[in-house]
Amino acid sequence: MLQQTRVDAVIPYYQKFLETFPDVRSLARASLEKVLTSWSGLGYYSRARNLHTAAQVIVNEKNGKFPATAEGLRELAGIGDYTASAIASIAFEERVPVLDGNVHRVLTRIYALAGDPKKNPLKPKLALRALELMPSARVGDYNQAMMELGALVCLPADPKCSICPVQKFCRAFQKNEIEKYPTLQKKIIKKVFWEAALIENNGKFLLAKRNNNRHFQAMWEFPRGSVEGLQLKYRKALPAVKHSIMAQNITLTPQLYSFLDGKPVPAEPYVAFRWIQPSELGRFPTSSLNRKILATFLDFRR
Ligand code: SF4
Numbered sequence: 001m002l003q004q005t006r007v008d009a010v011i012p013y014y015q016k017f018l019e020t021f022p023d024v025r026s027l028a029r030a031s032l033e034k035v036l037t038s039w040s041g042l043g044y045y046s047r048a049r050n051l052h053t054a055a056q057v058i059v060n061e062k063n064g065k066f067p068a069t070a071e072g073l074r075e076l077a078g079i080g081d082y083t084a085s086a087i088a089s090i091a092f093e094e095r096v097p098v099l100d101g102n103v104h105r106v107l108t109r110i111y112a113l114a115g116d117p118k119k120n121p122l123k124p125k126l127a128l129r130a131l132e133l134m135p136s137a138r139v140g141d142y143n144q145a146m147m148e149l150g151a152l153v154c155l156p157a158d159p160k161c162s163i164c165p166v167q168k169f170c171r172a173f174q175k176n177e178i179e180k181y182p183t184l185q186k187k188i189i190k191k192v193f194w195e196a197a198l199i200e201n202n203g204k205f206l207l208a209k210r211n212n213n214r215h216f217q218a219m220w221e222f223p224r225g226s227v228e229g230l231q232l233k234y235r236k237a238l239p240a241v242k243h244s245i246m247a248q249n250i251t252l253t254p255q256l257y258s259f260l261d262g263k264p265v266p267a268e269p270y271v272a273f274r275w276i277q278p279s280e281l282g283r284f285p286t287s288s289l290n291r292k293i294l295a296t297f298l299d300f301r302r
Helices: 007-020 024-029 032-039 046-061 070-072 081-092 101-112 122-133 139-153 276-285 288-301
Strands: 191-200 203-210 230-238 242-245 248-263 270-276
Touching: 007 032, 024 046, 032 046, 046 081, 070 081, 081 139, 101 122, 191 230, 191 288, 203 248, 242 288, 248 288, 270 276, 276 288
Parallel strands: 191 248
Antiparallel strands: 191 203, 203 270, 230 248, 242 248
């Protein structure tokens, strides 16, 4: 859950998730729909799908036993180098360094290493330096200390060098060149404009389930394309909703329609439909974008 998401946003989801799925077997047994519903609003839904797949592999192929090494962990869906090293070192004391954005920043500054930490030739060089620096005991504590040093002291802008415990080893500090490291590529944020149909039928709304292709796989949403088989009356455009997903800034305009007649027919990208009361939205796996759409409608109706 913590991949790409802040701790304070994760805590309530984490607690509820553990109540719903108290162990790996209950998670493996659950339907994907139930797992996605528990994840609704947290974003990056591939994490939930991967967690579910990984639980099934642990139960069905590993006899319910969680892998205890970074190498074994990397075989599970959704676990890359960073997560594998974090789990292996913190939970199982394996001597493997964790390299996240915070640690990249600390190491590139300490050694004054230019280049993109996520790419060759710097990536393997940093991994080697990180391993050389590791103590032989309390490796989980050490990795957490390095991540905290980056998160709390060696900040991207205005690092707190005056209180930094490694200041005397820091080449970037000595050369007064801190702002040069790390060399990061600018993230390109795309602006996109979407529409969604809010189709009202006696106080209920049409919700559509996406297929397993591309984005929002198997999630439910207010339809964002045309739905075959329906006769509708267009009412009006509601105020636009703003939302950010990964590298996209979305402006979505909900279009309000009244249902007249017909039956929605499954067609790409939708495989199923339901008419739901506004209060039922939370029972379906949906992204928070759909909650914002509904909130806009409820505001408009007031
Ligand atoms: Fe970061 Fe400053 Fe510490 Fe160097 S001295 S590691 S730049 S906080």
